Amino acid sequence: MSNKTIVITRPSGQARQLAEALQASLLNNGFTPDTSPQIISLPLLTIAPKGDDVLVGQIIAALMAADLAIFVSPNAIECTMRLLERSWQDLSDESVPIGVVGGSSMAALKHHGIGLESNPTKIIAPQNNSQWDSEGLWAELQKLSWDWSTKRVIIFKGEGGRDWLADALKHAGTQVEAFSVYARVPLDLNSPAWKGIYEMDFAKSLWLLTSSEAVRYLGQAKLPLDLATAICPHHNIADAAEQIGFGEVFTCEPGDEALIAASQAWLSI
Incomplete structure (x- = not known):
């Protein structure tokens, strides 16, 4: 070797x-x-999913009024779907569109059948892998020509982490609610x-x-x-x-x- x-x-x-x-x-x-x-x-880092019934109720209530859900990573997708234990389209009266930053997250959505339904969930992601980050997703979202001051967006993330996208949305007048669905546990030295x-x-x-x-x-x-x-x-x-x-x-x-x-x-x- x-x-x-x-x-x-x-x-x-x-x-x-x-x-x-x-x-x-x-x-x-x-x-x-x-x-x-x-x-x-x-x-x-080890990903430690959260298992909190109160958190589940808060997420489901938020999804009922959401215009968009953003998952910041594949871990956010896996931990959220594990936490909610039901299909994405069963979580709200109308399927909430989803934004993700890259290819690994798109693969994680497909793993859960999201975007593959008979009436597919709308998935928004940067088309060019050189833009697979928060800035790239925000550029893609702006192509929707939404009035962001009238929108409610949920962000699924880990504890801590980068808040650039949430800050950009808030600056545009969007009502943003973030849920931490996992923690990152450092490897013992x-x-x-x-x-x-x-x-x-x-x-x-x-x-x-x-x-x-x-x-x-x-x-x-x-x-x-x-x-x-x-x-x-x-x-x-x-x-x-x-x-x-x-x-x-x-x-x-x-x-x-x-x-x-x-x-x-x-x-x-």
């Missing part, structure tokens, strides 16, 4: 999906078990998951960073990141990686395909 290491920092389930896709892509592109890098999962990290050669390591919050937490681990390379699918994440001291930071387009392509480019250097 190659002495290079790729570290995937997503929560466990999502990390496994990316690791399997990366490994398959490498084998399909001329790598062998001997030349492939070691792939390590380091789940810097004494967890056995760090063992492989301490043993690897940082100068030959590539870190796939997909969350600014996770990157900031990584900065607390006091690792020799100045020797390491990072790939980030958004400039905000790249900024966070630079701030905690990564030696080289590259930005790629959003989506797993772009992360895999960028990883293969790094391996060929």
Whole structure:
């Protein structure tokens, strides 16, 4: 096996999906078990869904009056649907349109049959993956030519996180209600998951960073990141990686395909 290491920092389930896709892509592109890098999962944050009957009642009441629901991430979709335990179109008298920021969220909606109904739920998302972020979704929403001062929007999110889109909507006069449907639990710095990290050669390591919050937490681990390379699918994440001291930071387009392509480019250097 190659002495290079790729570290995937997503929560466990999502990390496994990316690791399997990366490994398959490498084998399909001329790598062998001997030349492939070691792939390590380091789940810097664990997603802890909320299970609160009061919260369920509040969400259902809000949906009855909502003009639009926005999910900020696939985790927001999974945790909301797990919490509500019913199909999306059964939650309100009329199917509430949904806004999402990218391809992974669109896939999560399809997993729950949303947008695949006989009378499909309207889904709004940036068409170009280079715009898979809050700013891109807001640009797409403005194409609706709605009078935002008359609209009620629900945002499903995790505790904390970025509020740029909520602020943009409020600035437009929209009534916004945000629901936190999950918490992010940092990986214990004494967890056995760090063992492989301490043993690897940082100068030959590539870190796939997909969350600014996770990157900031990584900065607390006091690792020799100045020797390491990072790939980030958004400039905000790249900024966070630079701030905690990564030696080289590259930005790629959003989506797993772009992360895999960028990883293969790094391996060929």
